Amino acid sequence: MLHYPCYESSLCEISDYSAQGASSESDSEGDVPGQYCAGELCICETIVLSSILRSPEPPQGFRHILKTQGPEAFAKTVRNHKGLLLMDTTFRDAHQSLLATRVRSHDLLRISPYVAHNFSQLYSLENWGGATFDVALRFLHECPWERLEDMRKQIPNIPFQMLLRGANAVGYTNYPDNVVFKFCELSVQVGMDIFRVFDALNYLPNLLLGMEAAGKAGGVVEGAISYTGDVSDPTRKKYDLKYYTNLADELVKAGTHVLCIKDMAGLLKPAAAKLLITALRDKHPDIPIHIHTHDTAGAGVASMLACAEAGADVVDVAVDSMSGMTSQPCMGAVVACLQGSKLDTGLNLSNVSEYSAYWEQTRTLYAPFECTTTMKSGNADVYMNEIPGGQYTNLQFQAYSLGLEDFFEDVKKAYREANVLLGDIIKVTPSSKVVGDLAQFMVQNKLSADDVLSKAEELSFPKSVVEFLQGSIGEPYQGFPEPFRSKVLKDMPRVSGRPGASLPLLDFDKLKTELKGKHPYSTDRDVMSAALYPHVTDEYLTFRENFGPVDKLDTRIFLTGPKVGEEFEVTIERGKTLGIKTLAMAEDLTANGEREVFFEMNGQLRSVFIKDKEAVKELHIHPKADKNVKGQVGAPMPGSVIDIRVAVGDKVEKGAALVVLSAMKMEMVVQAPVAGVIKTLDIKPNMKLEGDDLLMTIE
CATH class of the missing domain: 1.10.10 (Arc Repressor Mutant, subunit A)
Incomplete structure (x- = not known):
């Protein structure tokens, strides 16, 4: 009899699946292996419990230095440490890059005690910020603050690290200054330690604001320079070595505790790594240097080893089964390569292997969100398209939602063209979203780069593109692209300087x-x-x-729902567990479109009426816009109507904003193709539309 890791049962509570009359192996209906085990300790529990039994309290780590002596002493300790330090991204960027950020707190918390007991030597654990804040609320229906607090209870000894988008905090736009400061203050109170602060355009005023907010809150400030181009290629002149060393000088002058190079697309080749880190180490011998990369092309381990040899103190890795491709380089590979050398990480390879085993099984639960549905290996075309690792899966899901699933290769090529149109900008959230939105807009409307430039004055561009050109996220290095900017904006307002400086306090x-x-x-x-x-x-x-x-539900139950006849448990809080068994579902709908579902809870028969959204969905065939009729305005993409800015009878000028559509966080303002009067309005707020559905008619 085979025994699978019991990742979907509660810790210390073993379900004997064979006692329910079924095999312990996965059945033919597609159950995930590891849902149950056959009456003995599973791998997950054995790993965690053996660690805790050896020592009830996890060993002290670098967080002890931080909490007792402060950020400056922490940074000095890191710089004086012998051997390479690692930051583990498994809890954040790894699953953002591989699984569209969909990993739930439920699965993160189950392995947290093991990490606390066996990886106390880590520089930090990246577990928050970036897209996790938005996705937790939007898709996982859980509170990101509770996630952070619960992990802090489980892992008291390892510093937590988050990604802060400078003046954008953890959003996609600029916020009033007091919002950024309040966010950092609350983050430290709940358990955050290190703030990796970056700006999407390396725009110094935005960067400095985020650094000030993190420092004032009492956090470790890790000022980050986003890397693009190739400093080892003399033909790539815009972002040369001097550009990066000058930026580093500014961050050090501003008081950063740690200096970070954020290689968000995995473009830092080993030769470039040696050049860049050597130059930074020579200029700033006393400050810790931390390197972040993605392994999209497959060269990540080689690049991180080159960084370490050149003088970097910390590099980012992900545990083996959550590494590679758009994620970070492999933790086990880096640990093994440095064993016995002067840069030995001090980590136990057996512990890495056990940690990896947990995620290897847990990852199977998230198969629908895998980037590997199309990407099966490393791909060196990233050196051409420069798509950030954290954006890759989200861009793919956007393409599917827009009906472009068969054209993702075209989207990647258009991404490169869109970047050139926008002036070869730094690409990381939210500037990467601007490039991605423009690329998908081009593919959807079958536009070449020349078409976009020649027709710029008459096209309805995605909202993010328009706002970028207005200056709403800051100023790109060497300025905005002309004449493209002027053609798109026409007489629209422009923002000068740091966008948040002109916003009223919240x-x-x-x-x-x-x-x-x-x-x-x-x-x-x-x-x-x-x-x-x-x-x-x-x-x-x-x-x-x-x-x-x-968020208390097991992951398979949360994602797919229980089967009729299935029993499962939900632990609401310590000592309060609900036993639930689904019994039956009524075939007939009620008059208001609800269906009765019968179940047992803790042995008591109950029922509940659930609205069947699919069964009561009205068949609605929306009229399409006739492209031969000059005044008919069609939807440029599938999406939901989130704002209607005109009414029947309104007079509009050519280019006036009519409607805002949204799909997968991509917003588009539809502009009037002609001047005239709104004759008909064929949409309502929140209406879901397909491409070319009729929005309105202008007479």
């Missing part, structure tokens, strides 16, 4: 009152979330009020 008390009025049980953390993501937070709170804490 009234948190007013926001709290408004949120409490709609969601009485909301907390100060929810208020902070609402300041960053008002609509997404509102939807999350509404969902939680209707359905409760679904």
